[in-house]
Amino acid sequence: MRRARTLARQAGRPVVDLARNHSTVSVERATLRLAGLSGADHENVPWVNHLVDAVRADVGLEHGVTMPVWDALERGVASDLLTLAQKAAAGGVGFRIPQKGAATTVRRRSRSAVARGIRTIDAQRRNRERLIARHGNPPRTPWIYLIVATGDILEDIPQAQAAAREGADVIAVIRSTGQSLLDFVPEGATREGYAGTYATQENFRLMRAALDETSKELGRYIRLTNYASGLCMPEIAALAGLERLDMMLNDSMYGILFRDINPIRTFVDQRFSRQVHARAGIIINTGEDNYLTTADAVEAAHTVTVSQLLNEYFAKEAGLEDWQLGLGHAFEIDPSLKDSFRLELAHALLARQLFPDAPLKWMPPTKHMTGDIFRGYLLDGFFNLVGAMTGQGILLVGMMTEAVVTPWLSDRDLALQNVRYVMDAAGGLVEDFHPPRDGLVQTRARQVLHEAVNLLEQIVSHRDSSGHPPLLAAIADGTFGAMKRPPEKGKGLDGVFRKAPGYDNPAIELLETGATR
Amino acid sequence: MSAATSTGRPTKADEPVTGPHGGQTLETETLPGPLVRPYGDTTGDGMVQVSFTLPLPHDKRAEAAAVRLAQAMGMDPALLVHAKAVGPDFTFFILYGSVRHLVDLREIEVAEREYELLSAKEVNQAIRKHLRRKLVVVGACIGTDAHTVGIDAILNIKGFAGEKGLEYYREMSVHNLGAQVLIPDLVESAKELKADAVLISQVVTQRDAHIHNTTAMSAAFREAFPEGQVPHLIVGGPRFEEGSAAALGVDRVFGRGTTPAEVASYLVHALVHAPERAPDHAPERARDRARSAGRGRTARGRTAGSKGKK
Numbered sequence: 001m002r003r004a005r006t007l008a009r010q011a012g013r014p015v016v017d018l019a020r021n022h023s024t025v026s027v028e029r030a031t032l033r034l035a036g037l038s039g040a041d042h043e044n045v046p047w048v049n050h051l052v053d054a055v056r057a058d059v060g061l062e063h064g065v066t067m068p069v070w071d072a073l074e075r076g077v078a079s080d081l082l083t084l085a086q087k088a089a090a091g092g093v094g095f096r097i098p099q100k101g102a103a104t105t106v107r108r109r110s111r112s113a114v115a116r117g118i119r120t121i122d123a124q125r126r127n128r129e130r131l132i133a134r135h136g137n138p139p140r141t142p143w144i145y146l147i148v149a150t151g152d153i154l155e156d157i158p159q160a161q162a163a164a165r166e167g168a169d170v171i172a173v174i175r176s177t178g179q180s181l182l183d184f185v186p187e188g189a190t191r192e193g194y195a196g197t198y199a200t201q202e203n204f205r206l207m208r209a210a211l212d213e214t215s216k217e218l219g220r221y222i223r224l225t226n227y228a229s230g231l232c233m234p235e236i237a238a239l240a241g242l243e244r245l246d247m248m249l250n251d252s253m254y255g256i257l258f259r260d261i262n263p264i265r266t267f268v269d270q271r272f273s274r275q276v277h278a279r280a281g282i283i284i285n286t287g288e289d290n291y292l293t294t295a296d297a298v299e300a301a302h303t304v305t306v307s308q309l310l311n312e313y314f315a316k317e318a319g320l321e322d323w324q325l326g327l328g329h330a331f332e333i334d335p336s337l338k339d340s341f342r343l344e345l346a347h348a349l350l351a352r353q354l355f356p357d358a359p360l361k362w363m364p365p366t367k368h369m370t371g372d373i374f375r376g377y378l379l380d381g382f383f384n385l386v387g388a389m390t391g392q393g394i395l396l397v398g399m400m401t402e403a404v405v406t407p408w409l410s411d412r413d414l415a416l417q418n419v420r421y422v423m424d425a426a427g428g429l430v431e432d433f434h435p436p437r438d439g440l441v442q443t444r445a446r447q448v449l450h451e452a453v454n455l456l457e458q459i460v461s462h463r464d465s466s467g468h469p470p471l472l473a474a475i476a477d478g479t480f481g482a483m484k485r486p487p488e489k490g491k492g493l494d495g496v497f498r499k500a501p502g503y504d505n506p507a508i509e510l511l512e513t514g515a516t517r
Numbered sequence: 518m519s520a521a522t523s524t525g526r527p528t529k530a531d532e533p534v535t536g537p538h539g540g541q542t543l544e545t546e547t548l549p550g551p552l553v554r555p556y557g558d559t560t561g562d563g564m565v566q567v568s569f570t571l572p573l574p575h576d577k578r579a580e581a582a583a584v585r586l587a588q589a590m591g592m593d594p595a596l597l598v599h600a601k602a603v604g605p606d607f608t609f610f611i612l613y614g615s616v617r618h619l620v621d622l623r624e625i626e627v628a629e630r631e632y633e634l635l636s637a638k639e640v641n642q643a644i645r646k647h648l649r650r651k652l653v654v655v656g657a658c659i660g661t662d663a664h665t666v667g668i669d670a671i672l673n674i675k676g677f678a679g680e681k682g683l684e685y686y687r688e689m690s691v692h693n694l695g696a697q698v699l700i701p702d703l704v705e706s707a708k709e710l711k712a713d714a715v716l717i718s719q720v721v722t723q724r725d726a727h728i729h730n731t732t733a734m735s736a737a738f739r740e741a742f743p744e745g746q747v748p749h750l751i752v753g754g755p756r757f758e759e760g761s762a763a764a765l766g767v768d769r770v771f772g773r774g775t776t777p778a779e780v781a782s783y784l785v786h787a788l789v790h791a792p793e794r795a796p797d798h799a800p801e802r803a804r805d806r807a808r809s810a811g812r813g814r815t816a817r818g819r820t821a822g823s824k825g826k827k
Contacts, residue, residue, distance in 0.1 A: 151724075162604055163690050177721060178660075193723045258665070260695050294669055367666070367724075371755075371773070403755065410570045410609040482697070 001354060004449065007456035008309035014469030016317050019271040022264060023505065025183070025495035027272045028052050028065035031507040033242075034117030037081045038201060040187040047085035048235070049184050054088035058095040062500035066110035067103065068095035076108055076461045081113075086381070087166045103502075110207070111506035115517050118279065121241035125281040128221075128244055131212070135221040138169040140334035140427065142362065142387055143396035144419060145225070149174035149406060151193035157210045162409070164214045164222045167416045169248060170394065172225035173207060176200050180230025180259050181491060185239065197227050199236055204243035216484050225285065227394055228273045229255055231265070231492045237273035241280035245325065247394075248277055251287035252314045253307065256475060257483050258290055262490035263472055267314075272316035275511040284320060285394070286311040289330035289363040297332040297367075301347050302451035303480060304329050308351065309456070310471075319511070322357035330363035331383040339440065341382055344442035348390040350437070353445070362387045363423070364398025376400040377418065384422035391430040393490075397421065422517075455479070551622045563615040565592065570609045575602035583610040591616045630779075632786030637686055640781045644688035647789045654683055654784070655707050655748075656716040657694035660730035664720035665696045667753055671716065671777050679734045689781070700734050704741045712748040713788050716780070719754040727754055728765065735766030749788055751780070 029048040040046045048291060055061060055068050069084065078084035087093050098106045138144070146168035148160045160171040176193030179186075189206060190198040204226065211222045223246035229235040235251070240248050248299055252270050255261035277284055288311075289302040295303070309326045315325055329351050333340045351360050364383045369376045380398035387395045397415045399407045407415075435441035464473035468487050476486040509515070541707065557564025563676030567587060573579035580600050586597035599611035635643070644652050656672045658665050672693045673682045684691045692710055694703065707715050719727035731752050738747050752762075753769060753771040762770045 170738060178697070194724065194726050258696065293666060298672075408570065409603055409607055410568070410700075413603045413609060 001449070004305075004309055004354075004453050004456060005313075007228070007304075007453065007460055008313045010460045011456060011471045011474075012310055012313040012317065015267050015471050016314070017272065018469060018472075019267045022496055022498055023061065023064065023503070024234070024265055024268050024492070024497070025052050025056070025061070026232050026234045026269055027505070028061055029232075030272065030276075031064075031066060031114060031505055032069070032081070033235055033238045034121075034507050035081060035113040036117060038087060038187075041086075041089060042129045044187055045089075046184050047082060047089070050080075050089035051085040054091075054093065055095050056145055058099055061457065063097050063502055064504045066114070066497075066506060067097055067106055067504050069112040070106045070113070070272040071096060071098040071102065074094045074102070074109060087183055095425070095445075107504055107506070110504070111509070112270075112517070114506040115510055115515075117238070119516055120517060121238075121276070121280045124138040124241065124244040125279075127165060129279060131215065132221045135215045135219055138220060138441065140423065141359075141391045143169040143223070143359075144416070145170040145172060145394050145396045146412065146416075147174055147396070147407070149196045149279075151176065151195070151197055153189050153197050153206055154191060156197055157207060160207060161210055161214045163412060164211065164218060166413060167420065168222070168397075169220070170223040170225055171207075171211060172247075172249075172396075173197050173199075173203070175227045179232075180227075180255065180261075183233050183495065185232050195269075198238075200244060201239045204245055208244055208281060218388060223283075225501075227250065228284075230259065230286075231255075231261060231269075231495070233266075233269040234272040234276070237276040237280075237289045240282060241276050244280075247283040247285055248273075249287060250274060250277060250284040251307075251328075252311050253288075253475070253480065254287040254290060256485050256490065257480050258287075260483075260485065260490050262493040263475055263485055263487045265490070265492040265496045268496065270314065271318050272508065272511075274315055274320055275508070276424070278321070278324065278428065279318035279511055279514075281324070281330065283324045283326050283359065284315060285326040285361050286328045288328040289366075292330050293367050294331035297330075297334070298337070298343060301343075301448045302455055304347070305317075305350065305354070305448055305452035306455050306459075307480075309357065309452070312355065322355075325355065325360065326361040327351065327355055327358050327361060328361045331365050331379075331386060331398075332367050335365075335368055336377055340441050341386070343444055344382075344386050344443040344460060345435070346390060347448060348386050348392065349441060350445040350448055352390050352392070354449070359393025359397065361394040362390075362392035363396045364402070366402050368404035369403050369404075369504045373400040373404065376402060377414070380415065381418050381422060384419050385426055388422055388426045388458040389433045423464070544610055545800045546786075552588075552619045554619050555616060557615075563617065564613060565616050566611065566613050568609065568611045570603060570607050572606060573608055574605060575600060575608040579608045580610075583612060587612045587614055591618050593617055593698050605659075630750060632783050634778060635782040635785060637681065637778070639779070640686055640778075640785050642790050643690040643785045643789050644686075646689075651688055651690040652714070652784060652788065653690045653692075654716060655692045655694065655703070655711055655712040655716050656717050656718070657698035658720075659698050659700055659703060659734055661727060665718070667720055667755075668693060668716065668718035671718075671753065671775070671780050680776045683781055685777075688782055689784075700730075700737045703734065704737050707738070707748050707754045708741070712785055714749040714751060716751045717751065719752060719757070727756060731757075731765045731767060739766070740791070749784070751783075753780075 009361050032048045032051060052065050055065050055066050059068050072084055072093060072095055077086050083293060096196060144167055146163045148156045148171055150156050156173055163171060174196035176196045176198050179198055186198045186200050189202045190200055208224055211224055215222045225247040226240060226245055228248040228250045252275055256263045257265045286306045291300050291303045291307060311327060312325060331344050333343050365379050377400040380400060383398050395417055399411050399415050401407055401411045459474040459479060460470050462470040462474040472487045476484060478484040554563040555559060555565050571579055571582055580597055584595050584597055595612050595614035598610050599629040601609050603609050656668045658668055671682055672684055672691050683689050694706060719730055735750055737748060750767040751769045752767045753775060757770045757772055762768060
């Protein structure tokens with residue numbers, strides 16, 4: 001295990017260095033959002049996009065967006081950020097990089113503006129702690145995690161409240177599938193989404209307020225989850241912190257592999273978003289389930305372990321603590337395979353033993369849900385049983401209608417009955433379940449760990465001709481999920497830039513030092 | 518069943534014809550005829566189960582409403598076996614009952630697989646021999662759809678249900694563009710790669726996204742390519758209706774459970790052999806078979822049917 005962690009660190013560190021040397025348009029926009037700039041023009045283009053684009057076109061972003069922006073404010077070009085963004089959108093503002101003495105004043109001003117946003121995040125974290133103290137945590141683990149996905153926030157709210165009343169501890173509002181590739185965060189309460197609801201600041205606020213009401217009614221703090229992924233990961237993370245979301249899906253490599261987002265963009269955005277999550281007391285959920293849905297769950301079992309180790313390294317480097325690491329894994333082994341249940345137990349147990357203090361997120365079968373809802377219900381029962389026996393922290397509730405329809409009210413109710421039955425009947429098995437060292441479960445767990453170490457060794461020793469960090473070279477070569485993602489390609493590449501000497505970003509400073517002013 | 522037949526596994530395609538009894542132990546008048554009804558535990562009993570939720574609090578009135586609904590659906594008698602409140606405003610029901618409806622198999626037309634199922638070796642041979650170059654396949658999930666499970670199952674070497682994907686076929690050059698590919702980018706790639714066939718996968722069906730995306734895609738291709746040079750357009754997904762290819766503007770639709778070998782065999786049929794083949798007789802043949810199967814059992818079928826309510 002120690003060897004595995006050392007290798008993960010070796011693989012991750014050069015990528016962190018790379019992330020430190022770069023910034024992205026989304027990191028800069030997130031910084032402006034923390035300084036209080038919000039809203040959009042009549043065509044729904046957010047003001048943060050206008051302002052960042054205008055600065056970029058004029059003087060570039062290599063010194064950070066805050067220097068030229070607060071320089072303009074200091075010069076009296078506009079009275080506040082919003083007016084400046086509006087003027088800049090109309091094309092009437094000339095930006096410059098302030099020098100020497102002027103730069104010092106500008107730095108102080110921008111830092112004080114951004115610090116207000118950071119203090120709001122701090123206050124929201126304290127609010128959460130207060131509400132948990134008042135209403136209480138769920139009475140047992142795993143926490144029951146349910147998904148809502150109507151596309152319409154006003155429809156989501158009653159569904160989420162109903163789900164909480166039926167026993168859900170965590171509500172995840174799935175995002176519209178198009179959103180990860182949008183290079184802006186939509187505005188306002190939205191009622192149009194495909195297979196999910198857009199993540200917007202207003203949607204976050206509405207849902208959190210509704211769940212606060214429900215928490216009070218139920219005497220149990222209901223957590224809210226959304227997705228910090230895709231091209232706007234840093235901004236969404238900032239909004240989540242400001243609006244007191246409690247968990248965020250945030251994976252270090254998911255966007256690269258499954259959304260073809262540029263690797264450097266992803267690692268830069270990911271680091272900033274995780275720093276925000278760390279500050280906000282948000283639990284991240286990683287997406288290792290995806291490796292198993294696109295590859296064979298037995299053959300690819302070790303890729304889950306490798307991804308968990310990398311996610312852990314990147315998370316801790318960004319300041320997250322063990323209790324904030326909802327590392328993912330899933331029940332996706334072909335049920336027709338002999339001993340499939342024992343293998344699932346082995347994989348789940350390995351994750352538990354590798355990360356004893358992390359609230360692991362256990363995800364239900366999807367790939368082998370065939371439409372036979374009766375068989376699916378049984379499979380979900382076995383999934384729940386593995387969760388109970390291996391002490392998982394967060395249990396995403398499986399639906400027997402997976403791959404058939406978006407869950408009906410009754411599907412959700414039946415699924416929760418399934419969870420409750422298994423947890424009541426067998427939840428205590430975690431105390432009794434100590435498989436013998438020479439049995440199949442332990443042997444398999446050791447084998448997977450061994451394969452994971454081998455893969456990490458292979459990654460660390462990876463070299464390419466252009467001298468990229470080994471992990472990037474490995475990603476480019478299709479080491480993960482057989483998808484080749486070179487660092488010079490992928491969506492969002494044009495939003496990545498190298499920091500110049502003298503680059504300033506008060507948000508990163510405040511996040512890294514823990515300062516509040 | 519229609520989904521299974523569209524994917525063309527011969528054993529499954531034959532099932533609706535022989536009926537749920539599978540043709541054994543049917544020496545008496547119980548042999549299913551052209552008229553069939555559901556089978557619970559006795560021939561002709563017409564038993565079905567349904568479950569649904571009504572937006573009513575659980576009480577006597579809600580239960581009566583559930584029975585009334587089942588009756589309106591043709592279940593008579595309808596037996597309410599389970600009712601459970603789902604929160605204060607909804608009730609979930611399970612009902613069993615006999616339906617009075619009959620299905621006349623003579624009216625059923627089944628589109629049967631119009632191509633021969635080939636092994637990987639045969640596919641490669643056919644391409645090498647007749648096309649004399651690699652067959653270029655471009656695949657993607659388009660629009661907002663991010664579910665690459667389908668396209669990956671067909672294209673990735675890993676494959677699906679124990680069958681290797683198209684990347685495994687030596688004579689195919691496969692380009693999987695992944696998820697959320699914009700239609701203009703797809704058209705561009707297809708041009709650049711000189712695609713013979715374009716496969717798109719659509720899983721998300723909310724607000725008919727799969728239909729809109731597919732028609733937009735086919736329109737874009739027809740606009741971008743001169744007539745007769747449009748790549749063969751194939752769409753796959755669990756919710757496409759069989760026979761909707763023309764309406765969608767594509768050449769072929771594949772449904773749930775389609776395997777890579779079926780797609781490969783179809784591609785050979787459509788793109789390698791098509792020019793030298795007479796127009797397709799397969800659908801007619803299927804219809805004939807369904808008819809003759811029906812005819813052979815007409816008499817006994819009627820007997821079973823006449824036991825019913827009508």
